[in-house]
Amino acid sequence: MSVTLVLAVSGAVFYGLADFSGGYAARRLPPWLVTFVSQSIGLVALFAGLIIFPASRVTSGDVLWGAVAGLGGVIGIGLLYRSLAEGTMAIVSPITAATTAAIPVVVDLATGASLSATAGIGVLVAITAIVIIAGERSATRLSPRLLGMALLAGAGFAAFFIAIAQTSEASGFWPLLGARAVTIPLGWMLHRSLETPVRPDRLSLRWVALAGMLDMGANLLVTAALQQGPLGIVSVLSSLYPVVTALTAVAVIGERLTRVQLAGVGLAMTAVVLLVA
Numbered sequence: 001m002s003v004t005l006v007l008a009v010s011g012a013v014f015y016g017l018a019d020f021s022g023g024y025a026a027r028r029l030p031p032w033l034v035t036f037v038s039q040s041i042g043l044v045a046l047f048a049g050l051i052i053f054p055a056s057r058v059t060s061g062d063v064l065w066g067a068v069a070g071l072g073g074v075i076g077i078g079l080l081y082r083s084l085a086e087g088t089m090a091i092v093s094p095i096t097a098a099t100t101a102a103i104p105v106v107v108d109l110a111t112g113a114s115l116s117a118t119a120g121i122g123v124l125v126a127i128t129a130i131v132i133i134a135g136e137r138s139a140t141r142l143s144p145r146l147l148g149m150a151l152l153a154g155a156g157f158a159a160f161f162i163a164i165a166q167t168s169e170a171s172g173f174w175p176l177l178g179a180r181a182v183t184i185p186l187g188w189m190l191h192r193s194l195e196t197p198v199r200p201d202r203l204s205l206r207w208v209a210l211a212g213m214l215d216m217g218a219n220l221l222v223t224a225a226l227q228q229g230p231l232g233i234v235s236v237l238s239s240l241y242p243v244v245t246a247l248t249a250v251a252v253i254g255e256r257l258t259r260v261q262l263a264g265v266g267l268a269m270t271a272v273v274l275l276v277a
Helices: 002-025 031-041 043-052 060-086 089-110 117-135 144-164 174-194 202-226 231-238 242-253 259-274
Strands: none
Touching: 002 031, 002 060, 002 089, 002 202, 002 231, 002 242, 031 043, 031 060, 031 174, 031 202, 043 174, 043 202, 060 089, 060 144, 060 174, 089 117, 089 144, 089 231, 089 242, 089 259, 117 259, 144 174, 144 202, 144 231, 174 202, 202 231, 242 259
């Protein structure tokens, strides 16, 4: 279990840095373009992982579950990048994370797992955090549109975790190849159909490349954790990433929050921790 926890928390750190990088790039470039390019660049890290840690046995089912995970993942990433670009990162990210953490817990319950009193409190705290952050009237208020995108992004990431958890440990990182077979072409189609084509500048591409490599690094770590540990615990620990995203946003771009919003962010992260129990 200790190895699983280390993998999940390490994945959260990578996800947090990746989300800041991708969200920052999406303020300069169309979000679905950022999604497509970052997902493509991440293939470099994936191929390295496949070579360094070869799988002992891969079935078509593992790859298909990876493709399902990719569908949820691309929706989550695209909507998260858009919401991070339009809103305050330190507010949007915890909302997405609380949703990502809560849904797998519900799935565990539906499949026969029991919910502890602490985890139940965690779900209530998460809902409270969403209401507080969304209702605060300030210059950085979370609009209903941004709230909806953040919640849908969290649902997409939850679907990614649930699908990857269905793959076997013997398949290694091959399910992620199935995921990228979906995320890359779908990201491109969404960009071409919903956004105006642009020519990225070098600085923006650097942020996109960083997001792509960090995101795949996180996926490698979390996939290894999901294949050997409980879905609920791994998804919750992996959802600690907003701490990294928020701190990076405050340090790099000087984001500021009201006291009420800070309380809401704190509650969201508290909910993530309670859901581990």
